Every structure is written in C-alpha cells, then in structure tokens.
Amino acid sequence: MRVLLALGGNAMTNAEGRARPEDQIAAAATAARAVAELVQDGHEVVITHGNGPQVGNLLVKNELAAAVVPPVPLDWCGAQTQATLGFVLMNALEAEFAMRGVQRRTATVVTRTLVAWDDPGFVHPTKPIGRYLAADEAAVLIEHGETWEDRGVKGWRRVVASPEPLEIVDAPAVVALIGAGFLVIANGGGGVPVVVDADGALHGVEAVIDKDLGAALLAQRVGADVLVIATDVPHVVEGYDTPDPRPLHHVRQRRLRELADRGEFAAGSMGPKVEAVLRFTAATGSHAAICALSDIVEAVDGTAGTVVAADDESTAVEI
Structure with a gap:
C-alpha cells in the first residue's frame, strides 16, 4: 500500500x-x-x-x-x-x-x-x-x-x-x-x-x-491508500475529560462525523485530526487511522489506534 x-x-x-x-x-x-x-x-x-x-x-x-x-x-x-x-x-x-x-x-x-x-x-x-x-x-x-x-x-x-x-x-x-x-x-x-x-x-x-x-x-x-496520523495518544476518545471516557477503536465515517459535529473533539488538539481523516475517507473511500507514534506499523494494518472506515468499506467494525 x-x-x-x-x-x-x-x-x-x-x-x-x-x-x-x-x-x-x-x-x-x-x-x-x-x-x-x-x-x-x-x-x-x-x-x-x-x-x-x-x-x-x-x-x-x-x-x-x-x-x-x-x-x-x-x-x-x-x-x-x-x-x-x-x-x-x-x-x-x-x-x-x-x-x-x-x-x-x-x-x-x-x-x-x-x-x-x-x-x-x-x-x-x-x-x-x-x-x-x-x-x-x-x-x-x-x-x-x-x-x-x-x-x-x-x-x-x-x-x-x-x-x-x-x-x-x-x-x-x-x-x-x-x-x-x-x-x-x-x-x-x-x-x-x-x-x-x-x-x-x-x-x-x-x-x-x-x-x-x-x-x-x-x-x-x-x-x-491509507492516511495515518501519528500523535501522542493511542486513540481518539469519546467523552474525553469526563467520568466515562470511551476510546474509539474501529469506527465508521458517519459515526465519527456525528461525534465531531456535536463538539466531542477539541478544536486545538484532536479536532483537526478527526476532520482530516474524515475528509480523506470521504474523498477516497479508503481507511485512515489516528494512533500513537509507537503504533504506526499496526495502524497501517488496521490493528491499532482509531481506525476510520468509509461508510461503504467492509473492513472495519462499527462501534
């Protein structure tokens, strides 16, 4: 790839x-x-x-x-x-x-x-x-x-x-x-x-x-074929800085867009990364990932980080 x-x-x-x-x-x-x-x-x-x-x-x-x-x-x-x-x-x-x-x-x-x-x-x-x-x-x-x-x-x-x-x-x-x-x-x-x-x-x-x-x-x-954004955290998190944080592992584009639109991700940190993978998957139909620097190799294979699939892609499991 x-x-x-x-x-x-x-x-x-x-x-x-x-x-x-x-x-x-x-x-x-x-x-x-x-x-x-x-x-x-x-x-x-x-x-x-x-x-x-x-x-x-x-x-x-x-x-x-x-x-x-x-x-x-x-x-x-x-x-x-x-x-x-x-x-x-x-x-x-x-x-x-x-x-x-x-x-x-x-x-x-x-x-x-x-x-x-x-x-x-x-x-x-x-x-x-x-x-x-x-x-x-x-x-x-x-x-x-x-x-x-x-x-x-x-x-x-x-x-x-x-x-x-x-x-x-x-x-x-x-x-x-x-x-x-x-x-x-x-x-x-x-x-x-x-x-x-x-x-x-x-x-x-x-x-x-x-x-x-x-x-x-x-x-x-x-x-x-794939976009990988390496950062300092292992996953995108729903409910970050709340009593119930939920790491996202495999997620569909539409679900991640819903979370972004309701303000789940901070504009100065995770927000642009989420927007970037959403744009890529929407434009190409391919998957993307956000992961820790140590997980790059696995993220390419879809086994680490937050892996985002296009809505019609069959390789990801929606959460």
Whole structure:
C-alpha cells in the first residue's frame, strides 16, 4: 500500500517537548525505525510532519532580534523548518535503511500550499502562535506589521490567519519522485501558504495552515491508500475529560462525523485530526487511522489506534 504518514509535532521533540537539535535528531531516529519497518513490509511511504516547536524557536529569535533586524516572515519560517526537518529525517531514515540493508533513496520537497487571498482568516486572524510577551516587547513587532492581542495577565500574543488549504502546489513533484523510487518528505507544517496575485504569480503569506488538513489533502493528491496520523495518544476518545471516557477503536465515517459535529473533539488538539481523516475517507473511500507514534506499523494494518472506515468499506467494525 501507499501510506501517507503524518508525524505530529511531538514526533520531532523529546518526551518533555524540548526541541533542541539533539532532541530532534533522536526523535527522528525513533520515527525512522517505524518507517523502515513499513518499507520492509513492502509499503510505499510518504511522510509529512508538524513544525510547531521549530517555528516557535524561530519566532523567539525574531522577537529577540526585532530591534536590530527585521523579523523573518512566517512563510519563510515554514520553508526553513521544512528543509531542516527534511534534512534530519532523511539522515535518520537512510541510517536506518543502511542498518537493515534496505535500498531506498530519500528526498525532501519544500512544498507550497495554495490558499485563497480572501479567506476569512486574513480579515480576522485568530490562530495564536509563539509565546506571550510584555506590551512593550509586542509593540516592537506590531511596528513591523504583525498582529498581536492583549491576553490579560499572561501578556500579549501574536495571532495569524489559518486559511483553508485548497491545493498542494508541488504535489506533481512529489508524485514524480515517488515514481522514481524515492521515499519523499513533503508539505511539512501543512505547507508554505501561498496565494495567487492579480498577475497569476504565487507569493507567500503570513499564515499557518493546519498540518493535519494539509496531510489529508496531500494524501489525496499522491494517491495514498491509507492516511495515518501519528500523535501522542493511542486513540481518539469519546467523552474525553469526563467520568466515562470511551476510546474509539474501529469506527465508521458517519459515526465519527456525528461525534465531531456535536463538539466531542477539541478544536486545538484532536479536532483537526478527526476532520482530516474524515475528509480523506470521504474523498477516497479508503481507511485512515489516528494512533500513537509507537503504533504506526499496526495502524497501517488496521490493528491499532482509531481506525476510520468509509461508510461503504467492509473492513472495519462499527462501534
């Protein structure tokens, strides 16, 4: 099968969430072991990943240097972290392949994702990013054109647009590399957001695309047979943070949509992951899974995590 594997941001940090270079290299080595096992089992793997901690580090550098040099635009931060994490993952994968005697080349595509210039998010930015700052520190960044909001006792925090991903601009390059035998890493952080200007040219914008929704769209464009979103919990849970939590193991698309529509899944955590697998199953008729990083191999086979089947698929048991 062709597997689109989406590694959550936690997959590129240590257990405490630290994102020092050595932490990220160690985390990539852990992910590479699962990927190599999938490849040895005969699967074709395409990887995408989160980049929140890494972009956060760049934003801190922006803040500290804002009085000296202009801040690096957010789209540049996305492109930089795609390249850096791709480099780290390629090294980890190729080391694991060499140890196992697997002949497979890797490639990273710095990937652009098309969004609409008139997306409502650009009018009213709501996605908080980065750390809280004092009013005088935020004022320096506001002078550079950034949007910051007063969040009370915690201080000021930057907010940006989180527009809907419409198309993976560089999907043809990803598909071509897959066809040439490469294991491809692409569309990190949901992709670098770009818009089409009046002359038909693309240019980057200050925004953050949801990485899970970007993964669902990439999975469709590369013809994935299954989408696996690896995160820091083993299952999607109905009734989370209640006296009666119920892990979901195998579930039909329509049942999961009902749960999502009634607000079972938090917008800032599990909600986008659930929406991503629902979009993928609806568009392709194939199954998807949300699982812990340690359960990737089993999730591909449908034996671990929360496995979501299309309503007409016969392989899943509804709960």
